[in-house]
Amino acid sequence: MSNTPHTWPRLFIQEKLSTGELLTLPPEQSHYLTHVLRSVEGDSVRIFNGVDGEWRAMITQCPVGKKKGLILKLIEQRRQHESIPDLWLCCAPIKRAHFDFMMMKATELGANVIQPILTSRTQIRESNSERLRAIAIEAAEQSERLSIPEIKPALALPDLVEQWPAHRLAILCAEFGDAQPVAQALSGALARARPSAAILTGPEGGFTQDEMMQIKALPEVLSIRLGPRILRADTAAIAAMSCWQALCGDWQNRDFHTRPDKIANAEKE
Ligand code: SAH
Numbered sequence: 001m002s003n004t005p006h007t008w009p010r011l012f013i014q015e016k017l018s019t020g021e022l023l024t025l026p027p028e029q030s031h032y033l034t035h036v037l038r039s040v041e042g043d044s045v046r047i048f049n050g051v052d053g054e055w056r057a058m059i060t061q062c063p064v065g066k067k068k069g070l071i072l073k074l075i076e077q078r079r080q081h082e083s084i085p086d087l088w089l090c091c092a093p094i095k096r097a098h099f100d101f102m103m104m105k106a107t108e109l110g111a112n113v114i115q116p117i118l119t120s121r122t123q124i125r126e127s128n129s130e131r132l133r134a135i136a137i138e139a140a141e142q143s144e145r146l147s148i149p150e151i152k153p154a155l156a157l158p159d160l161v162e163q164w165p166a167h168r169l170a171i172l173c174a175e176f177g178d179a180q181p182v183a184q185a186l187s188g189a190l191a192r193a194r195p196s197a198a199i200l201t202g203p204e205g206g207f208t209q210d211e212m213m214q215i216k217a218l219p220e221v222l223s224i225r226l227g228p229r230i231l232r233a234d235t236a237a238i239a240a241m242s243c244w245q246a247l248c249g250d251w252q253n254r255d256f257h258t259r260p261d262k263i264a265n266a267e268k269e
Contacts, residue, residue, distance in 0.1 A: 005046065005078065009032075009039065010048070011025070011033075012048055013029075013047055017048075017055050019077075020073070021074040022071055023072045024071055025070045025071075025072060027069055029069075033045065040062065041060060042058065044057070048146050050146065053146060056078050057074050057075060059071070059072055079146065082146055084147065085195065085249040086196040087198070087199070088112060088115055089102075089106045089198070089241065090117050090201075091115075091199075092117050092118070092201065093118075093203070094232075094234065095123075099127070100135055102237050104138075104139040107139035107145065108139050113149060114150070116155070117157050117200070119211055121202070121207075122203040127154050129151045129152075129153060133148070133151050157211055157214060161214050168194075168196045168198050169196065170200060171197055171200065171240065172200050173199065173200060175226075175230050175236075180222065180224060182239075185223075186222075186224070186247040191247070191248050197248065199240045201237045203233065204232075
């Protein structure tokens with residue numbers, strides 16, 4: 001068993017976490033640990049549930065038989081829960097492979113909520129929340145997040161605009177019209193004063209003029225240009241979220257979360 005914690009497997013579970021608690025993993029997670037990672041009794045696993053930070057657990061029983069789940073014993077909390085910036089991604093569903101990629105990257109880039117929006121040019125009208133959530137969970141496990149983004153059911157754009165949350169800055173990705181260059185827009189007073197923001201990207205065919213006007217009628221909105229080229233929607237979402245995190249979000253923090261190896265290396269630099 002490795003004694004370097006960041007090599008231990010990392011799993012999201014739904015149960016409450018407290019010292020000494022015994023947890024039985026569901027079959028798919030048990031199978032992953034025993035048959036893919038070849039974990040054995042005594043091995044450590046990192047566990048998080050989105051509210052109680054990250055814990056070290058130890059595999060205490062590897063029952064034989066596919067139906068039975070591994071038993072883990074919670075040993076100690078290793079990381080306190082940390083809140084992350086309040087960033088939503090409101091995105092028109094696009095072709096499956098690209099949308100799956102977008103979900104993965106939005107999770108790595110710290111989206112708190114992913115809200116699929118149905119616009120007049122959206123070709124993919126349904127989004128399978130369960131499948132998207134599974135992609136987000138895997139990306140959260142890999143990126144060492146302590147939370148999972150909430151994947152909301154798809155909403156038609158007019159309904160989203162109608163129920164737009166007060167005090168949430170809308171950041172419209174617009175490849176044409178009067179959009180401001182992204183760095184200028186997100187360095188401005190409004191962007192920096194609003195801790196709650198939502199980035200909006202259109203479908204492969206883009207937003208219509210009328211849809212842009214609906215979004216621009218929201219109480220607080222910035223229209224941003226992501227350079228002179230037309231980006232795929234997934235590229236635009238990644239670019240816009242990266243710029244927001246760098247200028248308004250948690251990419252300004254230097255501190256690594258409590259990973260002694262990370263801190264030790266940083267101090268040597
Ligand atoms: N209308 C485009 C295709 C839309 S691209 C075309 O003529 O082919 C899909 C989405 O990505 C757009 O709705 C917009 O939200 C975003 N996007 C693409 N390029 C962008 C850019 N340069 N600046 C800002 N947003 C962009």
